Amino acid sequence: MADTLLRIENIKKFFHVKRGFPVAKTMTVRAVDGVSFEVKRGRSFGLVGESGCGKSTLGRALLRLVEPDSGSVTFDGQDVLSTNASDMRALRQRMQIIFQDPYSSLNPRKRIGAALVEPLLVHGLADKRQAHERVLKLLDEVGLPPDAANRFPHEFSGGQRQRIGIARALTVGPELIVADEPVSALDVSIQAQILLLLRELQESHNLSFVFISHDLGVVRFFCQDMAVMYLGRIVETGPIPRIFEEPLHPYTHILRDASPVPDPRQSRKFLHIEGEVPSAVNPPSGCHFHPRCPYAADICKKVSPDWHQVDAERGVACHLFDTGNTGPDYPKR
């Protein structure tokens, strides 16, 4: 078993927002509400969920791009949240992020070469001449021509920009990359190019990924483990493909079956799904998923389910699973 590179324990991040008119009331958005998981070295951990489930906030919180309210993040044995500013800078060389839309994270008036050289200089990893050579090598690694260094962000297509985003993350030689929906904005043929590139780089650089996505197909392809989030909480974790073959949480089951697959023989049946994702401002009592759950019992409305570690690899937060009272209809393949 590979060793643990990143351990997240009971991370919480609440936002306070003012809503309402004419008298605004302060409300609390429980974006991430007590989340724990582990990422093994050299592996990819998928974070899956629908919009507003808190997966992006979690990705930023573990890098301290937003400061978590409580909990702990341990990276290679080091406590990330109590690290001071100068040590944090050193740590950031080892933990990087790729965004969904690399265009908005690039300075439109800066040539790609200059943008990629900057982190090397900031972190004191190279002098100017070395930095330039490193950048050319990086561009080649991500499949861009050397003359890309002299061009501006607007001159590139979406797929090429994501290659630039990947090159930027790689400049400082990270061990962990948080990839936040890195292929969601791309056409499928380009998406495949980027996924293959990431996989190749993962091997050559021994990278670990926290891979945030709403696309189960992409996660199944790229990751070895995953967690499903719903309204700020993890409802299920497990290895791939076991979690797809036998989902334990009703939400995982529904998410899997709602994901369209390119096969008309399988896709014709639409499952009946109740309701919409409720607001994280005022989440339902008990198990957050109970209003949409076809198996919800009384206890689900009142009590938030405890985490149930099924075996060394799998866990689920569901009362029905706890009590074994899953009935004949309970999701099984």
Add this chain to the structure above:
Amino acid sequence: MHTMPNSIQSSESNPDIILDVRKLRTSFRIAGEWHAAVRDISFTLRRNETLALVGESGCGKSVTALSVLDLVPSQNGRIEAEQIQFNGRNLLGLSEDEMREIRGNRISMIFQEPMTALNPVLSVGHQVAEALLYHRDMNKEEANRAALELLDQVKIPSASSRFKEYPHQFSGGMRQRVMIAMALACRPDIILADEPTTALDVTIQSQILALLGELKRDTGMSLIFITHNLGVVASIADRVAVMYAGNIVEIADVDSLFAHPTHPYTEALMRSIPRSDRDTETLHSIPGQVPPISRMPDGCRFAARCDLARPICRKLDPALQQINAGSTHEVACWVRGDHDLTAIEDRANG
């Protein structure tokens, strides 16, 4: 050079065909020069059929829908066609007034982002009733009553209490339901749905697709469903047209297309999708990218990215042709089509 397949030949004689588009070419003026975004495409739509137009960004699928409704900006856009026959009537050359009688009435449209398509300062009930006031001889009270029924029909919970609410008070999925209610208001023959579920979460997408399927069954309307998602195509389409760089490269019944993807582009697309229902050992990526509209190559536009390309592919443009005699599965490809390639290459070479 090629024979017109039966499905295209017979529109006037076939009352089953609601829309018959022939040789549609829509061009845009870019830096003073005209470039075709949709290039001589032909397709038919049957009554109560769902035709999916599928392809990647910029392939011309949205422009095709906009062209049918004559919604291409006339300053920098130009629509040409042999015909756009709707219900036996050619839409080409109709006046703006006549087109207005068609739009939203006989053919209506649903867009990807309902928030930008809805008016933020009008209540949703009012917006649904609007089409009825305009196209139907109804007073306000009747239109409101009909609008409420429509909101019920698209399954907006407690529609009567939400009738006077505004778009911002609705979630993305509910806004899309409002859009569908508006499109349905006049009981159109055709709904053009342009990526209607792309901005939605998968569980909501599944609800909207189920709703559209039900409405199509109950009202007998036809649907042109534009999407880039082959999974969505598989779940909703009866027939599929795959577009690449302004051309239809393959058109077939949904089962036939997924069982026998024949154009190299269709095949590559299918192999580039990571699937959630089974393990994908390797993905097949398509090298390169779609050529820009101002620099389209001669011959088949996919040739530069195609593993099977032969010299002829870079010279001559292949037309849609049945994959074998009598088939409704058509493909535009020199290599995979039913051609005597040697003879054609000999002729091309002189």
